[in-house]
Amino acid sequence: MSQEFDDNHTPNNDTTESVSEPVEHVDKGKRTFLKLGVAGAGVAAATAGGAFIAHKLEGTPMDDIVPPDGIAKDFKPMDQRNLILTFAGSEALNKKHPERKELFNKVLKKENPDHPEFDFRKDYKAMRTRPIRDEPGYTQLDKALQMSTMSTWKYVSHNEGNGQPGDGILNWDQSSVAKQKYKFDSKNEATLAIKSAARIYGAQACGIARFDRRFVYEPMYDMAKEETLSWDKDVPFEPKSVIVMLWEMDYHCIATAPAWTADATVAEAYTRQATGAAQMAQFLKGLGHHAIGAGNDMANSVAYGVLAGLGEGARNGHLIAPEVGCRVRISKVFTDFDFFDYAQPRDFGVKSFCEHCKRCATSCPSKAISFDDKPSLYPTYSDNKEDTWNNLSGLYKFHSDAKKCFMFWTQNGSGCAACIAACPYNKPDFWHHRFIDAQNVIAPGWVHSIMREMDIVFGYGNVADPEKVKKFWKRGSKV
Amino acid sequence: MMDLTWYLLGVLTGISALMLRYLAARMQLTLVTWGGLLAGIGALLFCIAWAVGAYLEGVPRAAAMGLLMFVLGGIVILTVTARLIAKQNRDQQGGAS
Numbered sequence: 001m002s003q004e005f006d007d008n009h010t011p012n013n014d015t016t017e018s019v020s021e022p023v024e025h026v027d028k029g030k031r032t033f034l035k036l037g038v039a040g041a042g043v044a045a046a047t048a049g050g051a052f053i054a055h056k057l058e059g060t061p062m063d064d065i066v067p068p069d070g071i072a073k074d075f076k077p078m079d080q081r082n083l084i085l086t087f088a089g090s091e092a093l094n095k096k097h098p099e100r101k102e103l104f105n106k107v108l109k110k111e112n113p114d115h116p117e118f119d120f121r122k123d124y125k126a127m128r129t130r131p132i133r134d135e136p137g138y139t140q141l142d143k144a145l146q147m148s149t150m151s152t153w154k155y156v157s158h159n160e161g162n163g164q165p166g167d168g169i170l171n172w173d174q175s176s177v178a179k180q181k182y183k184f185d186s187k188n189e190a191t192l193a194i195k196s197a198a199r200i201y202g203a204q205a206c207g208i209a210r211f212d213r214r215f216v217y218e219p220m221y222d223m224a225k226e227e228t229l230s231w232d233k234d235v236p237f238e239p240k241s242v243i244v245m246l247w248e249m250d251y252h253c254i255a256t257a258p259a260w261t262a263d264a265t266v267a268e269a270y271t272r273q274a275t276g277a278a279q280m281a282q283f284l285k286g287l288g289h290h291a292i293g294a295g296n297d298m299a300n301s302v303a304y305g306v307l308a309g310l311g312e313g314a315r316n317g318h319l320i321a322p323e324v325g326c327r328v329r330i331s332k333v334f335t336d337f338d339f340f341d342y343a344q345p346r347d348f349g350v351k352s353f354c355e356h357c358k359r360c361a362t363s364c365p366s367k368a369i370s371f372d373d374k375p376s377l378y379p380t381y382s383d384n385k386e387d388t389w390n391n392l393s394g395l396y397k398f399h400s401d402a403k404k405c406f407m408f409w410t411q412n413g414s415g416c417a418a419c420i421a422a423c424p425y426n427k428p429d430f431w432h433h434r435f436i437d438a439q440n441v442i443a444p445g446w447v448h449s450i451m452r453e454m455d456i457v458f459g460y461g462n463v464a465d466p467e468k469v470k471k472f473w474k475r476g477s478k479v
Numbered sequence: 480m481m482d483l484t485w486y487l488l489g490v491l492t493g494i495s496a497l498m499l500r501y502l503a504a505r506m507q508l509t510l511v512t513w514g515g516l517l518a519g520i521g522a523l524l525f526c527i528a529w530a531v532g533a534y535l536e537g538v539p540r541a542a543a544m545g546l547l548m549f550v551l552g553g554i555v556i557l558t559v560t561a562r563l564i565a566k567q568n569r570d571q572q573g574g575a576s
């Protein structure tokens with residue numbers, strides 16, 4: 001008697017072989033059916049699970065970039081004069097607001113009585129003049145790399161990084177708008193054409209959002225002329241759509257943060273951000289529409305990245321996009337063309353992950369990033385409204401103190417990017433990271449805390465690590 | 480390199496499937512032991528793919544940690560499953576004799 005039959009034998013031990021034969025067949029059939037049923041259910045469950053995860057990875061569409069009560073009644077578009085880089089880049093604004101420096105120095109002295117006096121304007125000017133030293137990431141080699149990419153960025157758009165509107169190739173000139181408008185058969189065709197062009201320019205991702213007044217800088221500020229610019233009076237057309245493009249920075253170069261080495265990929269991506277925005281603007285003009293390309297200027301890039309469905313705002317103040325995390329720069333192209341399939345903001349599970357992670361906050365050398373458990377409408381690092389002039393207040397997000405971040409940059413001698421390097425979402429495009437992403441979108445909060453710890457144990461996201469600089473300088477072998 | 484790894488993993492998956500078929504023809508396997516075998520073999524194959532991926536991206540520590548965690552996990556699962564299969568088959572042989 002077979003082992004299988006034994007398993008299912010009837011209690012009747014008198015049953016003869018000939019009598020038991022049909023029972024064996026019936027039981028075997030039942031078992032096979034049961035096994036097939038279980039296997040089928042397993043396959044169905046795996047397929048459904050896979051589809052659910054794929055859907056979650058694409059992001060769950062949201063009505064707005066924040067929950068319904070995520071914008072305060074007193075919310076106003078940000079005045080560009082309050083952007084830390086614009087403020088520090090302007091002589092006139094520093095003269096107009098000496099109290100900002102005074103109050104910030106008071107805060108610094110309170111935290112550390114020996115803290116040297118900080119001057120937004122003077123220290124910014126001195127930032128990239130810090131002497132080279134014999135330390136990985138701060139040598140002549142690193143400086144030369146940093147300045148090589150800076151030089152091309154400055155050539156294409158001298159000051160867009162500071163928020164200067166209409167700078168260099170991102171000028172507002174509309175004289176090349178084609179007389180004839182190109183006709184697309186459908187919104188889908190127009191949307192795909194824009195995205196195909198973005199791909200040619202080298203964008204990592206592209207999305208199209210409706211123009212949203214809430215997230216522009218109003219007024220804008222021209223640092224060269226020391227005057228404000230208004231969307232109604234100075235922009236040469238009425239924008240209806242915003243094409244948002246992401247520009248990836250190099251993983252191994254960012255990993256060297258906050259060393260000068262990391263600044264090289266930042267400035268290189270800034271260059272592509274500016275040229276790509278200018279090219280996209282020119283493409284739209286060629287199709288017979290008005291367009292202006294922008295980098296850091298004109299509007300809040302992160303908010304527009306979210307509006308264009310490209311990612312989510314994170315604790316460290318950056319946009320976190322699928323596959324590249326926050327290792328991206330963002331450009332925007334404003335146009336009056338509006339025949340598009342507009343994107344929707346999407347929930348990729350970033351906010352929930354950020355609530356449990358805080359790795360950027362612990363890695364931040366200036367302690368500028370919030371350690372709050374939940375986002376808030378207003379900055380929580382200070383009760384004094386005079387001290388939070390640099391924040392986009394009234395929006396449900398994590399609010400950093402950009403003043404402290406900026407001060408570290410000036411001391412460091414370059415931008416920092418440690419909060420990008422440390423972020424668990426910042427990974428190169430390898431299958432195992434996409435696998436972890438997939439499980440992160442469905443996992444509950446406590447798993448996110450474990451994932452953060454695992455990231456540390458597995459050796460990802462260490463910052464200020466000289467070994468990373470050495471490793472970066474060996475990456476040439478892969479070219 | 481990663482492409483070669485995927486190819487080899489495909490070959491290893493095929494060999495694993497044949498081994499499972501051979502085992503299933505000779506031993507009595509329950510749902511639990513099937514699950515254990517699949518999970519154990521899956522963990523070992525996953526570990527190879529993980530380690531190569533992490534090494535190629537330039538994070539050898541992640542490769543080492545992956546080897547440690549997933550190989551250990553796979554071996555523990557396979558050992559427990561093997562003992563379970565042996566016990567079940569012993570019991571059944573005892574019952575049948």
Ligand code: SF4
Pocket residue numbers: 258316363364365366367368369400404405406408409415416417418419420
């Ligand atoms: S760039 Fe550096 S200093 Fe600024 S918030 Fe990020 S980690 Fe902190």
Ligand code: SF4
Pocket residue numbers: 314315316317353354355357358359360361422423424425
């Ligand atoms: S490091 Fe963590 S908390 Fe910070 S942005 Fe990335 S996921 Fe969010």
